[in-house]
Amino acid sequence: MTHWRTQALQRFLPWLLPLLIVAGWQLSSSTGWLSNRVMPAPGAVVEAAWQLSRSGELLHHLGISFRRAITGLIIGGGIGLVLGMISGLSRWGETLLDSTIQMARNIPHLALIPLVILWFGIDETARIFLVVLGTAFPIYLNTFHGIRGIDRNLMEMARSYGLTGWPLFAHVILPGAMPSILVGLRYSLGLMWLTLIVSETISASDGIGYLAMNAREFMQTDVVVLSILLYAALGKLADETARLLERRWLRWHPAYSKGAVT
């Protein structure tokens, strides 16, 4: 009896604070204490979402932003993965690539925006290029360290069982580096949204960032807040996807299996 009551309480408690904030927010808007120009009422945000969904605008912008993000991630992540593997698997690769990549990695990629606009103008390529830059490095670093961190003893065992080349890579190296690669993916997902928001607010004619900037011009604070909330939701979605991959690919790992004690 007390047991299920405790459980129910534990489920409810994390939501208590957000609910109180929204209630307070709504209250101060309704009483006129919080100006609509500063912050729209929660109800207004919901209404804006409803209006934009009905016209199909919301889905349109959402779809475009999502496509940019995924395209950039696939290209950037792919480059990071391949370069990380080259550096991780061969000393020559490391000597050749690693110091250059470490230098490039330390340049804030958003600092390149003026140059990127000069190169690509303000079209699609510029935005995807920035996302590629943002997502490649975390995956590179974690792939490299994941491969280098594989237990030497396991490698020795696999070799003594006659594994070389592709089988060695597929059965030992890749799964061994996977926990680290997925950590890299999580970092990349965060940087993916960050980069996209910035590049869409600077120069775009569609996408969530554009939606927010356009709304600002017309003082539609409700749409601005809605855009911000959408980014939060997309970020959460990306994180859940990474979590799902971890649960699926790292099932063997005691730390990721369900009901882990530690």
Next chain:
Amino acid sequence: MSTPTNVASLYDVASPRTATTNARRAHPTGGLGLSLEGITKTFGAHQVLNHIDLDISAGQIVSIVGRSGCGKSTLLRLIAGLETHNAGRIDTNGHPLAEQTRLMFQDDRLLPWKSVINNIGLGLVGDWKARARDALAEVGLLEHADKWPAQLSGGQKQRVALARALIHQPRLLLLDEPLGALDALTRIEMQQLIERLWREHGFTMVLVTHDVAEAVQLGDRVIVLSSGRIELDQRIDLPRPRRHASPDVGAIETTVLQHVLGRNEHDATVFPASTPAATSIEGRA
């Protein structure tokens, strides 16, 4: 120069002819015989193995004991092909050594991301699932086939590692202190399991251990290595399965232990059983 090999040859009665008189004659082609000639290994300035000559007949269990750093693991890893020697040769009568040899390590070295059954099938191609299940059944873990290694106990993991080695039907099985990390009871169970599988499969076995009791329990011969040389090559003709702590076993253990500890303790009276034990072994030979 009085080399330790001279000392060893005093005890060395393990000629191929006497080896065939043992129980594993049922599998005449099972084991791989090999002979090491003048094996020398140095790491930098440190000489780990110094002209080791050792004949191992097919189907024999050879236990190698010695203090830490005596070169016993290095010797095993040389035979396994994980290290290269500086001088000498390993002769297997033309058989390819690497393909017919499997090594079991002190730690289980199971791939944590593969289920038990897939660990056993590592490096196999084609339809190996049924064979892997047979191998798993042999070590008594069939019901754990689909578990992750992290879900098994230390002893169970070593049994999986044993099954993984056996599925390749090695003619030479090398064991590098595989039971060192197990508790006493699990260790005895594993010794019995290894002995049974050896009897059934008839492979040659080289067991490196720091446990003299284990070496005597399992070995047809016990080799004592000291500073990279063979200090003692002791034949053990006791019937199997050997009873722990029986007087015969104890006597041989005492002899071996004395050599492990160093010959300057030869005349010490701490081990009164040593003299009759030595003579009885020579009498049997």
